[in-house]
Amino acid sequence: MKSWYTIRARASGTEVLIYDEIGAYGVSAKGFLAELGALPDDAAIDLRLNSPGGSVFDAVAIYNALKRHTGDITVWIDGIAASAASYIAMAGDTIIMPENAFLMIHDPSGLVMGTAEDMRSTAEALDKVKGSLIQGYATKSGTPDEEIAALMAAETWLDAKDALDLGFIDRIAEPVKLAASFDVARFRNAPPEVVEAASEPYEPAASEPEPEGVTDANTLPDPEHPAADAPSHDASELTMVDTATVRAEAIAHARAVIDLCRLAGQPQMAGRFLEEDVGLDEVRNRLLAAKAEATPDITAAHAQPGRAVPTQSWGDVIARTFKTKG
Incomplete structure (x- = not known):
């Protein structure tokens, strides 16, 4: 950092x-x-x-x-x-x-x-x-x-x-x-x-x-990397670090996190993920876990009213979005 x-x-x-x-x-x-x-x-x-x-x-x-x-x-x-x-x-x-x-x-x-x-x-x-x-x-x-x-x-x-x-x-x-x-x-x-x-x-x-x-306290040598091998x-x-690039990457990451949380129906979790600086892999896994905990186990023994319609796996939606945003 x-x-x-x-x-x-x-x-x-x-x-x-x-x-x-x-x-x-x-x-x-x-x-x-x-x-x-x-x-x-x-x-x-x-x-x-x-x-x-x-x-x-x-x-x-x-x-x-x-x-x-x-x-x-x-x-x-x-x-x-x-x-x-x-x-x-x-x-x-x-x-x-x-x-x-x-x-x-x-x-x-x-x-x-x-x-x-x-x-x-x-x-x-x-x-x-x-x-x-x-x-x-x-x-x-x-x-x-x-x-x-x-x-x-x-x-x-x-x-x-x-x-x-x-x-x-x-x-x-x-x-x-x-x-x-x-x-x-x-x-x-x-x-x-x-x-x-x-x-x-x-x-x-x-x-x-x-x-x-x-x-300089910020340039103390790393004991695992001798000074001769590392530039001061x-x-x-x-x-002179390209702060614009760093900031752009952070903004893109934040948007990806927010999009994933919205798709998962858990927009309130985005703030926590961003505060913890969680990677997108971890965001996806935690959203999937939260979804699994919140979704009731519906089987054929519990028939649902209305005409059956084909549905798309929520996990597939998140995976596809992750691939696009990541």
């Missing part, structure tokens, strides 16, 4: 890079929090952000962990800090943003399958999440809750000057080459320069040389 973050020791403290979609199709915040918790409580942290956001629950957990950290935290918005990433940025004691970078805030969103009651419950949960996010933005900026709520509802993209005027950042830095190698088309108000830059590969901003004897990967190489 690919990592969307890097935490490494530097001569003047610790550098944390979040240069991808937070938590999506990779590790959750659990690994991040474990590494962060292993740092000395008073360690100074430089947090560098270039992210379209991701899991809001992971972001809230990261924000809370950073706020508990007693050491000084400086946040650098290297390209964009959108959605959940903008909330993480608010944990900084000092937030610095280049002139041509962007910070975006919007309402949280989610996907739900189920009954009307399930959907009402999800809507209520999203309202509560928004309230929590508003408090974090307001604490940093001093902007009234009502104004922040309106900015979120409108999906507002702030350049450095706007962000400084509203109190979301503390200082403006010199412009940088704007690069954001991830999908921004899903955002309805993404600035043209961000959309244009989204197709370009990017590298983390240059920082001080790594001190001798310090090893620094943070810039990690961030």
Whole structure:
């Protein structure tokens, strides 16, 4: 599973890079929090952000962990800090943003399958999440809750000057080459320069040389594979992974899972399968098992009313769909 973050020791403290979609199709915040918790409580942290956001629950957990950290935290918005990433940025004691970078805030969103009651419950949960996010933005900026709520509802993209005027950042830095190698088309108000830059590969901003004897925690050698046989990967190489391909594959898998569950008459099971990252073979087997448990044993001794009509095996339908979608 690919990592969307890097935490490494530097001569003047610790550098944390979040240069991808937070938590999506990779590790959750659990690994991040474990590494962060292993740092000395008073360690100074430089947090560098270039992210379209991701899991809001992971972001809230990261924000809370950073706020508990007693050491000084400086946040650098290297390209964009959108959605959940903008909330993480608010944990900084000092937030610095280049002139041509962007910070975006919007309402949280989610996907739900189920009954009307399930959907009402999800809507209520999203309202509560928004309230929590508003408090974090307001604490940093001093902007009234009502104004922040309106900015979120409108999906507002702030350049450095706007962000400084509203109190979301503390200082403006010199412009940088704007690069954001991830999908921004899903955002309805993404600035043209961000959309244009989204197709370009990017590298983390240059920082001080790594001190001798310090090893990047994400590039520790695998004892089963000697270092001579395996290429090393620094943070810039990690961030140049074709995330669009990974995301497309994940979306295709999700659609196949949902289609199988619908055909099986068990649409409510799709969310569980996706949460558990179950493969299509396992999805099919578990749906067949669920169908077998739910289907009564009807034999010739229990004649059914009406004219007999030829039927198609439910298992054949699932197998054919699996073959098509898989």
